[in-house]
Amino acid sequence: MPSFVVEADGGSRGNPGPAGYGAVVLDPVTGETLAEAAEYIGVATNNVAEYKGLIAGLRAARDIAPDASVRVRMDSKLVVEQMSGRWKIKHPDMKPLAAEAARIFPRSAVTYEWIPREQNKHADRLANEAMDAGKRGKQWEPSRSTAALDTSAARAAAEEPRTVGDATAGAARARAALAGAGAGAGAGAGAGAVSRAATAETPSGAPSGTFPTGSAAGRESDARPQPEADAAGAPPVGWAASAxxxxxxxxxxxxxxxxxxxxxxxxxxxxxxxxxxxxxxxxxxxxxxxxxxxxxxxxxxxxxxxxxxxxxxxxxxxxxxxxxxxxxxxxxxxxxxxxxxxxxxxxxxxxxxxxxxxxxxxxxxxxxxxxxxxxxxxxxxxxxxxxxxxxxxxxxxxxxxxxxxxxxxxxxxxxxxxxxxxxxxxxxxxxxxxxxxxxxxxxxxxxxxxxxxxx
Missing domain, CATH: 3.40.50.1240 (Phosphoglycerate mutase-like)
Structure with a gap:
């Protein structure tokens, strides 16, 4: 069975405010980037952006190998604890997102791990790139240094595979790159723009904050306790706080x-x-x-x-x-x-x-x-x-x-x-x-x- 690491992040410059997410699929042996996903999603909260980043990362991993096992690493304590089943999900906006994430792979194939923000810099950078692109009214595109393998490189990787679990990293990289050499555009409902050729949606000219690329996605640290973000679930917003x-x-x-x-x-x-x-x-x-x-x-x-x-x-x-x-x-x-x-x-x-x-x-x-x-x-x-x-x-x-x-x-x-x-x-x-x-x-x-x- 192939094995991947998915790192995901999301942020909102205002909470709620202009928001975006980023996700990356990694080779667990070498740490090599196999796929990236990012999308500007308009005005949203931090938690919505984080969940959408998770969904995009899991989908990108599934596109490479639907039978893979996945270790998700996120700096969002809330998402990690809720998806691990240790915290109850009460918030009406989080429930459908969590359910969507849970359907992508069998529950037994995915594990979740909280990591400090400084260990999640790749996904954080992608989230900021997505928000910066949205500010310009553009779609996110992968940077040259981290874009997916081109077709020739994918073929070379497939010809000289390395064993990773029961599958090969070479084959995984080939599938990732051949799925669409060149960057793609995004898929609304959480798929985002993916460097191995996804689909993209929801870029916008909505005003963005002043957080530079590489900052903590314009949001407060999830490593610190959040108001009522415990076993009772996220603090109420949306229709529950319509006033x-x-x-x-x-x-x-x-x-x-x-x-x-x-x-x-x-x-x-x-x-x-x-x-x-x-x-x-x-x-x-x-x-x-x-x-x-x-x-x-x-x-x-x-x-x-x-x-x-x-x-x-x-x-x-x-x-x-x-x-x-x-x-x-x-x-x-x-x-x-x-x-x-x-x-x-x-x-x-x-x-x-x-x-x-x-x-x-x-x-x-x-x-x-x-x-x-x-x-x-x-x-x-x-x-x-x-x-x-x-x-x-x-x-x-x-x-x-x-x-x-x-x-x-x-x-x-x-x-x-x-x-x-x-x-x-x-x-x-x-x-x-x-x-x-x-x-x-x-x-x-x-x-x-x-x-x-x-x-």
């Missing part, structure tokens, strides 16, 4: 009304034409405008730059007496050569590309289209800008299928494939509330009651 969090920022997510392509279920993104609303779509826009005016909660309107969204947004704005602001990050996916085609036509003309797209968030449509990973980075960055600009307000976002599903998926912490399991009708309304501690609450999904009322 301290203030009014959430609520993004009301409106998919545009129908175009001529909608009932034919044709790919209609941002890379083809820019269709206008059909007569049905215009009636839908008026119906949703009337419903939103009756609710009276929307304070701002932001739209994708594409015509079908602008026309829908303008119908609502006319009812509410508001202006429409354009946000480029809310545009639909560029579907490349698939624009204007039905699913069946794409399957007939580009079967291999379609199969790849359905199975991997990193795969892009034929002809230079956008992958879901790229769209997720763009949409999550736009989300963070909107939250930072309009704290505590209710903002209507008039956008498209993929951006709405992406925002819902990220709020739920669901994997990319969950997007294929969501129904989202034309002119439907969804809503997500974002709290000051970095948590999100999905309030509504695919509401079309206003369309039935106006039928």
């Amino acid at each position: 301290d969090l203030g009014t959430p920022t609520t993004l009301v997510l409106l998919r545009h009304g129908e175009t001529a392509l909608t009932p034919e279920k044709r790919f209609s993104g941002s890379g083809g034409g820019d269709p206008e609303l059909s007569p049905v779509g215009r009636r839908q826009a008026e119906a949703v405008a009337a419903a939103l005016a009756a609710r009276g909660t929307v304070q701002e309107i932001v739209s994708s730059p594409l015509r079908r969204c602008r026309e829908t947004a303008e119908a609502v704005a006319a009812r509410l007496g508001l202006d429409v602001r354009i946000e480029e990050g809310l545009r639909e996916t560029d579907f490349g050569a698939w624009e204007g085609l039905t699913f069946a036509e794409v399957q007939q003309r580009h079967p291999e590309d379609l199969a790849a797209w359905l199975s991997s968030a990193k795969a892009a449509p034929t002809g230079g289209g956008e992958s879901f990973t790229s769209v997720s980075r763009r949409v999550s960055a736009a989300r963070d800008r909107l939250i930072a600009r309009s704290p505590g307000r209710t903002v209507l976002l008039v956008t498209h299928v993929t951006p709405v599903k992406t925002l819902v998926r990220l709020a739920l912490g669901a994997p990319p494939e969950s997007m294929f399991r969501m129904e989202l009708s034309a002119a439907s309304v969804s809503a997500v509330a974002y709290y000051a501690d970095g948590n999100a609450s999905v309030r509504l999904l695919n509401d079309t009651s206003h369309l039935r009322a106006g039928a």
Whole structure:
């Protein structure tokens, strides 16, 4: 059985504040880096960032060898004790993260060890790099000195293996590097950007702190006792302390009304034409405008730059007496050569590309289209800008299928494939509330009651 060491860390510059995590998979014999993961996750607490770092590190180890045994080393006493089963997990935000971490490997395959912060410098550095990248509105990329092996080096390692447990470190390094030479982008729900080719999400231009790279991830030491961070679990935050969090920022997510392509279920993104609303779509826009005016909660309107969204947004704005602001990050996916085609036509003309797209968030449509990973980075960055600009307000976002599903998926912490399991009708309304501690609450999904009322 192969054996790895996973070191993970996470931090928040403000707690809650701009947060990120870092994780590294190491050869237990040589200490050689086999994989790295890091991601800026927007506004979150230290503990959320630490748990997400743990999840990313375990996933990176599993990608190398699913049957491995793993020794996790972290400077977070809270995470180590909770995952070891010695401290009870009471906090509602920690429970799903701990459960997700526990599902990655069999419980018997993972052990946890607390280490002083000075022994966790690699993961700490990655967490700071992720937060620094988020401050610049960029995705994290591995440094040249610690990037994963390139393809040729991986092949060489595989040809001259060294025994590590029942497997070989050479084979492990080969799998890590051949999984994707060159750095990757990240995967929201905790996977992050991984140097052996992962997927990345949630970089943001949100303001960061002044902690330099290499500092203790902008947080207080977990080696010191934290308030009530004992067998009773973490101190209450989130909904349990809602009085301290203030009014959430609520993004009301409106998919545009129908175009001529909608009932034919044709790919209609941002890379083809820019269709206008059909007569049905215009009636839908008026119906949703009337419903939103009756609710009276929307304070701002932001739209994708594409015509079908602008026309829908303008119908609502006319009812509410508001202006429409354009946000480029809310545009639909560029579907490349698939624009204007039905699913069946794409399957007939580009079967291999379609199969790849359905199975991997990193795969892009034929002809230079956008992958879901790229769209997720763009949409999550736009989300963070909107939250930072309009704290505590209710903002209507008039956008498209993929951006709405992406925002819902990220709020739920669901994997990319969950997007294929969501129904989202034309002119439907969804809503997500974002709290000051970095948590999100999905309030509504695919509401079309206003369309039935106006039928």
